[in-house]
Amino acid sequence: MHQDIIDGLLQPVARISPKYFYDQCGSELFEAITRLPEYYPTRTERTLLKERAHDIAQAVGAVSTVIEPGAGNGEKGRVLCGILRPTHFVGVDISTEILQEGMARLRQEQPTVDARAVTADLTNHLELPADIPFAHRLVFYPGSSIGNFDPPQALEWLRRARTWIDNTGGLLIGIDLPKELAVLEAAYDDAAGVTARFNRNVLAHVNRLIGSDFDASQWSHRAFFNTKASRIEMHLEADRRQLVRWPGGRREFAQGERIHTENSYKYPLPAFSAMLREAGFTRARWWTDERHWFALIHAQP
Ligand code: AVI
Numbered sequence: 557m558h559q560d561i562i563d564g565l566l567q568p569v570a571r572i573s574p575k576y577f578y579d580q581c582g583s584e585l586f587e588a589i590t591r592l593p594e595y596y597p598t599r600t601e602r603t604l605l606k607e608r609a610h611d612i613a614q615a616v617g618a619v620s621t622v623i624e625p626g627a628g629n630g631e632k633g634r635v636l637c638g639i640l641r642p643t644h645f646v647g648v649d650i651s652t653e654i655l656q657e658g659m660a661r662l663r664q665e666q667p668t669v670d671a672r673a674v675t676a677d678l679t680n681h682l683e684l685p686a687d688i689p690f691a692h693r694l695v696f697y698p699g700s701s702i703g704n705f706d707p708p709q710a711l712e713w714l715r716r717a718r719t720w721i722d723n724t725g726g727l728l729i730g731i732d733l734p735k736e737l738a739v740l741e742a743a744y745d746d747a748a749g750v751t752a753r754f755n756r757n758v759l760a761h762v763n764r765l766i767g768s769d770f771d772a773s774q775w776s777h778r779a780f781f782n783t784k785a786s787r788i789e790m791h792l793e794a795d796r797r798q799l800v801r802w803p804g805g806r807r808e809f810a811q812g813e814r815i816h817t818e819n820s821y822k823y824p825l826p827a828f829s830a831m832l833r834e835a836g837f838t839r840a841r842w843w844t845d846e847r848h849w850f851a852l853i854h855a856q857p
Contacts, residue, residue: 558765565768565800565807565815572758574704574818579761583628583651585754592750594742597700600850601730602635605698608843608852609639615841615854616640616726620689623720624648624696625678630658630671632698636728637662637669644688645671648678682720693725700732700850703787703821707831710821714835718857727837727855734822735849737781744779744788744820752777755790758817768802778814781822790818825851 564571578586590598605612619642624633627647637645645662649655655673662671676682695717702710717727734740744751755777759770775792782789791814799808809815823831825842828851832840837855844851 561762561766562802562805566805569814569816570807570809571816572762576758576761576765577754577818578651579757579764582754582757582761583654585750585757588750589746589754592743592746592748594746595751596739596743597730597732597850600845601698601700601852602632604843604845604850604852605632605635605639611843612728612852612854613639616694616728618692619694620644620692621646622694622696623684624698625682625717626697626699626701627655627658627673629654630662633658633696634662634665636696637666640694641668642694643668643670645669646674646684646688647671648674648676648682650675650677682716684720690722691724693721695720695725695727696729697727698730698852700730700820702729703732703823704818705821706819707821711831711835714832714837718836721857723857725857727832727853729853729855731825731828731851731853732820732822733844733849733851734786734824735847737783739849740781740788740822741779744790745777749777751779751790755779755792755817759792766802768800770800771798774798775815785819786822786824788818788820788822789816790820791816825853828853 589595619640621644622642623646625648627633627649630647647655647659652675659671659673756772759772763770774795776795778791778793793814794809796811829840832855840853840855842851842853
C-alpha cells in the first residue's frame, strides 16, 4: 500500500505526487486557493466561459454527452451544461460523495440532463456506463489540470481522451499560458500563505497513509517558475536537519534539502496545439482573455 510514496521519498531528490494534496483538508485549501486574489486561473477561465459562451456553443455544436474527468463538486460542469444543453453528463472523480452531491444538484437545476457520477482513478482504464451515447461527446477538462502532468504524461492523457470520443466528438480544455514571472510566482506563493498550507498539508496526509512522522512545521513552502521547463515548481524545504521515519524505513534530510511536490506547466499555445495534433486532434480553436493569461481550447479529431 502506497509503496509509490515510499519510493518517492527515497529518490535522490525526494518527491511526493501532487495527487496526495487532495485529502479533505487539502481539497478545502485548494478551494480557498481558487478564491485568492493572486490565483488568477479559476477566475479567468470562469469569465472566459461566461463571456464567450455563445461562440463556444457555436463552435462545439450539438453535444450528446459531456464527460468531465476530475469533476469535483461538478460546479464547472453545471455551468457548461447551461451553455451546451447536453442530454447526458458524466462526472468522473475519485471522491464519490462530493461528486454524487454535485450530480444530484445538476439533475435538480437542469432536469433535462441525465447526470451520472462515475468513481474512478483516472490513471486506470475509464469504464463509462454502457448506455451513454458515443456520438457527439465532449470531454471537458478545465482548470489547467493537464498542467500538473509532465509533458509525456499529458500527451498520454490526451491520447486516452481521444479514445473516449468518436470522430463527431471533441475536447474542451483549459490551459494556463506563460506570463510575467511575478504574476506566476505570486499565484503559487500568495501573501496569506494559503498555498504554503496546502503544500505542507501533503505531509500530514502522507503521515496518515504510510505512518511516517513528518513534522510539517519544520518545512517551508518554496514555489518558483522554472523558465527553461516552462513550469511552476513547488517544493517543501527542510528548515533544519531531520530524520523522518515510517514502519520499515527512514530518510534523513539535511537542512535546506527539498521534497518536490508539484509541477504546473504553462504551455504556449503553439506547443500545446502540437501536442493536441500528436494525440490525434487535428482541428483546434481557442479563446483567451484580453491579457492572454489563460486559454480555453476546443479540439476535434
Ligand atoms: C489543480 N491544479 C491545476 C493547480 C495548479 O494551478 O497547478 C494546483 C495548485 N497548486 C498550487 N496552487 C494550485
